[in-house]
Amino acid sequence: MKRFSRGLGMALVAVATTGASAQQRGAATPQPPARPAAQPVLIRNATILTASRGTLENTDIVMRGGKIAAVGPNLAAPAGGRTIDATGKFVIPGIIDAHSHSMADAINEGSYSVTSMVRIADVLDANSPGLYRQLAGGVTTIHILHGSANTIGGQNAIVKIKYGRPLDEMMFPGARPGIKFALGENVKRSNSIVAPGQERRYPATRMGVADVLRDAFTRARDYQTSWNEYRTARTAGRNVLAPRRDLELEPLVEILEGKRDVHAHSYVASEIAMMLQVADEFGFKVKTLQHILEGYKVAPEIAKHGAGASTFADMWGYKLEAYDAIPHNAAIMTRAGVVVSINSDSDERARRLNLDAAKMMKYGDMSEQEALRMITLNPAIQLGIQDRVGSIDVGKDADLSIWNGNPLSVYSRVETTFIDGEVFFDRERDLANRAKLAAERATLEQAEPNRAPGAGSGRGGPGGRMNNPPASPTPESGDRR
């Protein structure tokens, strides 16, 4: 198969992939080309962890037209479809990572304390190799957030990991718009060094963070008013010039009008209370509190506000505001009535979110379903996509994975991952493809542009990693991104 440079599996030493040629990718004009519907599939005799209604033993699933068409015992094989014998195997809904920075070529616009005008969707790279690794961990949908450099960060993106497809086919259709907020040490820059000659950016305290929020929403209200007055004047037939469109304030007006969800990075109890207070003052709801390691201290208040919580299973201590953490956090918030998800905040951890969910059974006495929900149905609810994904139910998108054992066991692994009924990871296919990829690598290494310049070539190329040997991988570092 002819492969283009940024094609599938491109950055992995040995991965197999589904196929997408240069021509397919290039056809990514404004309207994605109509793809033939996925071949119908019958998964026979599986143990299904539905995430919505418990575990179904010896049950079949039919996927047709990208949807889950039927779930039940002894289903007929669909015409023109294929059948997978899943005897002894497990099926779970596609895992949803509620906090990711995958495939983003930029994470932070740290210049100002309010950068609501920037959009993560502008800088996604559909060929980021981390995506394929996540598919191999059963992840199908990711919530890609702006970083935590400033109080009001950028607009988020929700993506289905259709690795190998053009970007516009990966964007989750109809997902609710969201935005990243951040509180505490990162935004007041407690832990960053101000370069000589540089001004320290406001705010420098948690009080200042609250002020930045109030100031921004006050400006947004004024902006909203100016547009409302303009619309009134137009309705009255007056020929007036429209107000200047302000890309910073437009998303904040959307928040005020309930059209955009706030996902607020937060750690300590006091700032969580502050965030909820400011939201109440301006009449909007915080959709989720992210990280929220002290959430267990204010769980009833969070539940009362109606915010969700997305936290780590057992990662803490990487800075002062992350010291007062306990592994029972997720369970305590769940018992208080908060919808809780477990997220990765890391391409690496995203590959094994099933294990982070399983830890909740140990630390918080969560049931198998409660634990599984924290990486499936609960993040779906938090992202407002629970009608489409998050559980194995008829009518939902056929996003699921087949495991060789219970997914909440450390000994289990993914065999096949489906999105919209199509295979995007298959372990057997991956293994079978490795020899071919090794051969391709050997050929590529011999190609003139890839030969090491022993014979003495030092021409100045266009720079960047294309002209240099790769640097050592950077270690993961908390939530700084």
Added chain:
Amino acid sequence: MKTHFPRRAAALIASAAVLATPLAAQSRVPDAYAITNARIVPGTGPTLARGTIVIRNGLIAAVGANVAVPADARIVDGSGLTVYPGLIDATSSLALPPAPAAGGRGGGGFGAAPEPAAPSISTLPPGLRPELLVAEMIRPGGEAVTAARNAGLTATLTAPREGIFLGQSVLINLAGETPQDMIVQTPVGMNMAFNSLRSGYPGSLMGVFAALRQVLLDAQRYRDAQGMYARSPVGMRRPAFDPSLAALQPVLARELPVIMYANSYPEIERALNLAQEFNLRAIIAGGMEAQALAPRLKAMNVPVLLTLNLPRRTAAASPDATPEPMAILRARVDAQKTAGALAAAGVRFAFQSGGATNPADMLASARRLMQHGLTADQALRAFTVTPAEIMGVGNRLGTVEAGKIANLTISRGDLFAAEGRVTQVFIDGRQYMVPVQTSTMSDSGDARPAAGSTGAAEGAARGLAAGMWQLTFNLGDRSQAATLTLRQEGERVTGTIRSELGEAPITDGSVGANGNLHFRTSIPMGAQTFEGIFDASIDGAAMTGTVQVEATGAIPFTGRRTPPPSSEPQVGGRIPS
């Protein structure tokens, strides 16, 4: 003047540094040339196996197999030579003041030339000001322009490389005494790169897109407000003048194309998305991975100014290092196929140097593309008629036709064959000889590292030129001697040249890691000053090269290093880290 002539002529002959003949000194720039007996590839229509080109007053006066040679024309014997339309580098930063030393984040960021000398009333930060006219920044001369000419280039679209709005680019000829002499067309396009600013907003890639979107929205509103005010100013508060938003009006009206710098697949995709969002007339500059987007480029009628700075591995990986990603390995190989793929898909493309340090690599790279699906005809078009058309000067440049600007590239042997060598170029009807180089231009260019590369290459170049050299000029029936004393700091070379005429400092001195030495010197003689342009190749203790004096051909010379050895006199030398 006349009374000084004999003395000046004698001085010229005696001078080792300035070797113009009396005849040349008298008739400094011929008005008319006739290139005879040359093979002519006109870029339009069939190749003439043997023909004549008459050049007069900067224009091509006649082309054909049976064209009469005017009596006053200087004859250039074209036997064994092939004449092509002058090659165009479709994107460069030539003839611009140098950017300040890189700092901040990874050499990205803003901080280079776009900082206007005069304070601006724009409300936008430097780097985000579309009103910047590159034409106002043109600086004639300079070794980079000479090097480009020596590589066979005659014209280029130039703009700074740092910032977001890089400036409204200008097409210049690569010769001329004044900016006005050089400028062919301005503005050609609104050059735009997705670089974050060095400090302040936008400080990230997504900030760049947000800032561009806001500026373009503001420009739309500016248009609407100005239009409303023009129709009926009475009772309406006047909209404030804004030079930045005013400068974007031709862009919004699709009169001025936006030349977007984008090499990778995602970069090109983002550029096209922005162009579509605001209905801009886009041109992609770079386009290294444009292959997979060819159908979309074709559908949107977006041409590509394709980089010839092909990626390649520059250093052996450490045995401990993680193996290079397949994506990188594939991308390096696939970059060679982009031109052929664009041609097959019907996407218009022109070649550009892509920031390469050695302009001579352009032809070598083009030859490499020809091993991967590009025909010689397509390659020539991408160097000549297509860039001219994309820049809207197809009626003036790009082919060898009567009435067009006399920009010609002349080679011995076929330009796109491995043994082809550019011997001279004509620019605005003026002849520029290319110094003879000792090393042949190999197809791969692998035999020698290029000038201007970083790190190891600079280290290798260190001290290459420094020291004292005895030069011998070959004047045919006799020879002349001179002593050259050079100091070297990085690639920069300073020093003096001493001959019977006296001693003069050298200027514009540089030496590349490949041993290519270049400098100038001015010799005052009587009331006039003549300039000598030296180009030489250093190989250990030996040097061979040529000196060009105004309106003469190249005069060859050789040199031998005299003790003390080069590594000693590192005046002010700094060991590159």
